[in-house]
Amino acid sequence: MTALAMAPRSMAEPGDAKSRLAARMFYELMEFPPAERREILADLGAREARQVFAAAHRVAGTSYALWVDDPVGFVEQVLGSVAWSVPKLFMGALTTHKQVAVPSCFGSSKTFSCGQIVLWHSLVHPVGVGVTVTLAPLWRQVARQLWPEVRGAHARAGLPGQIDMAQYKLPNAAGLDIAVAYGIAAAPTNEAAVQGIHAAQLLLVVEEAGGIAHTIGDNLAGLMVGDGAKMIAIGNPPTDEPGTWFEKFCADEEVLTIPISAYDTPNLTGEWFGICQSCPGADHSPSKHMVDEKWIRRTIRVHGEKSNYVRAKIHAKFPLGLANAVIPADWVDIAAQQEEPETGIRLCDLGLPDETAEWKVHPGETTWVRLGVDVAADGGDEMVIGRVVGDLVTVEHTSSGPEIGNTVDAAGLILEQIRRAERLRQRLGSKPRVRVKIDSIGIGHGAVSILTRWGEEGVHDAEIVWVNVSETTGRGPDEATMRPSNKRAEMWLAGRSVIQPDVEGRTAIRLRVDEMTRAQLSAPKLLTNSKGDSVVEKKESMKKRGIRSPDRAEGGVLLPIYEPLVTKSRGLIV
16 A cells, blocks of 8 residues: 555544645645646655645545546556556546547557556546446456456555445445446447436546447447546457447547557567566566567467558557458457356366366267367478367367378377367267368378278277368358358358357357467458359468468367268268
């Protein structure tokens, strides 16, 4: 707890000469520019500080009014924290501008800064006069991202009042607890959520602003009535959707826009801004948790320097034109962020020595265990084996080089995962046989043949499905989604359908995969041929754009999910 945070708790008795002197001191202090006022406050003794804070409380209705025009000073002197240079800019802008936009790169500490802003605005206005409302597209973004930062900063500084999951209450003059700040989810279909919000001093803190729908954003504009209403919208620009509300807001001439490029952040500029407060007993800078040069290099390598993903996540710029991604990167992120179900059992608690993950699954007859395999071609790409258990999607194996140099070795690696999946299936009590879908082009053809024979010989009991992704789907146009041109397009569109979030941000699957796999899922473009069929960009075309073959996406995620039309031919499944 900081000394200046403690001081407002003790008030001088009103009416005496010292109090009148303190009141004059308060007015005189408020005439100083914020930076000079901070220096004066820092030099006050404990007794002088208590008198000044008491005067502020009587005159302005809150002891923290000393920082009403100085959020940076509030962060430093009340929260005992340090803001780095760009947050200082947009915090300070809230005292001079009605609307502020902050398009931000990945890992810029924007949520941490927003938590500090919430506490500043909630405390510098009298209870019942000021209200701070935080918004995000999804409730989990409100409750799991921003408000833990608010609670953490509140607790570290020993501030008054009580904070629950997404609400801050302070007692008014009558001793009644009044909400001075609260968080709401602003889903596209919930216009009512942002109606009827009014206060003499209102601050809207819009987090994850890139996902705010036009209907919600337009309603937010209607709340900016009166001199006391302000709004700050902050978030990553969307990677695949041009013309969003956030892009429109940032381009508004009445809005002050302060972008945060990855190259502006402390790990790239060398700026020091104190010791991390989020890690107990830390001796490192907060920049340890922020974007760094290694992440930037890897992201450019995976996505391509000119990709919209790099524009958004690194340069904090909005997409140029429509990316035509088969599966938008924002959808992939949402699927990867799905929370674990409240019920179910962790894989590591099943008693199987090779199941060590903490992800939850649901035992039962209908929990289907399926594998997908993309066998590396010509030794140049990766061999990838993915698994889906119910709605849980994971990548279980990746390899390249000598260990997959021949067909028998590749088949042996797949067999290991089949046996592992069969043990899991038995422990879960699942009725369907383990189903293994393998890309049968190239080396994969020989591996499929061997595994099919091993199944006939009783080496395993899995169902082996040959998938030639270059073949037609075998389904009529009215049965196929978006008229895929071949099985590869059908596979990608099937993956798109289960990754696409609903209006509440729920997806049909939980993606528990690495960053490379997530990047590959959003890499190929969706095109159309002369017949009007949907075509997924070829790997050769992707490589020309500097993007590697999406082996992890196809073998690790899409093949396990995909269910091609299966027929029998010469006794084999094809």
